[in-house]
């Protein structure tokens with residue numbers, strides 16, 4: 001048994017330098033929210049911002065709002081804010097579309113660039129355990145390109161070892177998710193990027209599970225491009241638009257395939273001839289979801305105000321506590337921790353497995369403690385320092401203990417699956 005108790009956790013909460021950020025979010029009462037790695041909660045002011053865009057901007061200025069309310073520039077305005085959070089540098093980031101679509105556009109652009117720089121390289125590497133949409137999009141792209149383009153899947157161990165087997169002179173591009181969505185494994189961006197460049201390939205990072213949760217230095221790492229979403233640790237709202245980042249020196253070399261009018265150099269000349277805009281706007285395609293994008297700005301502004309080093313420190317302290325409590329208080333049960341123990345290898349979640357994972361998570365959610373479930377048997381707990389405290393972690397593990405000790409999960413009502421788990 002651990003010597004820790006709830007009082008010790010409460011004491012840590014009292015001296016937490018990030019405690020005040022809890023006031024920036026609206027969560028339902030009596031809820032412990034451990035799913036901010038899937039959908040972040042609502043920032044204070046989100047409903048009012050949507051109301052303002054709909055009633056004042058759309059309702060009053062109508063089409064004039066494209067200019068007067070800055071709608072036209074929002075993808076780049078928000079891109080600058082994201083760039084500040086991911087260490088991107090000015091003029092490198094644009095907020096638009098979904099992660100899946102941005103990944104397709106950026107991968108296509110990277111392959112077009114490689115077709116000039118290294119025409120014999122036609123293989124795309126990505127993690128076998130990557131988020132499936134990334135793999136599907138890359139396979140769709142390779143299939144469409146034909147002509148020898150193919151996707152090869154690599155294990156995490158191959159990535160962490162610097163691609164000793166997979167990095168041949170056929171590899172054009174490596175697409176890697178920075179934090180594994182299931183296990184929470186974090187990959188070292190700088191070292192991995194260097195290994196890929198040494199092998200002659202370009203690299204794209206998917207930051208969905210790391211942006212807003214830890215310090216990222218994209219420009220400093222030498223990466224070529226990155227994509228990510230704004231609805232997880234950046235608290236942008238359901239379906240809020242994603243972003244694309246491109247290394248400054250590559251921005252004007254990139255030619256993306258979905259070259260719609262928003263990416264044109266002079267869109268209002270309505271010319272039948274396409275000419276890409278100078279700068280990161282060339283990544284856009286068509287008209288953007290302005291209400292959703294406007295609301296996303298609030299979450300980006302919160303992330304822009306925090307000290308990301310402090311966020312990372314607390315995130316690791318929360319996940320250390322979670323792991324320690326699971327090990328000491330659930331040791332009578334077939335629970336396994338699949339998240340790496342090393343800080344350098346851990347993102348901002350802890351995942352545990354149990355053969356009855358789905359029913360256990362349902363029983364936990366019924367008590368207002370919200371995590372989620374991923375196949376196979378994985379219970380995921382996102383540890384988000386801006387609105388979670390140490391006592392919340394204690395209460396979560398105690399609830400798990402009660403559910404396991406008393407087999408409370410073994411009830412038909414906890415075994416029915418909805419469309420989303």
Ligand SMILES: Cc1ncc(COP(=O)(O)O)c(C=O)c1O
Nearest residue numbers: 098099100131133177181208229
């Ligand atoms: C790592 C990762 N990549 C890509 C995606 C897909 O994002 P989207 O649905 O915005 O295309 C997700 C979604 O959760 C994800 O977690």
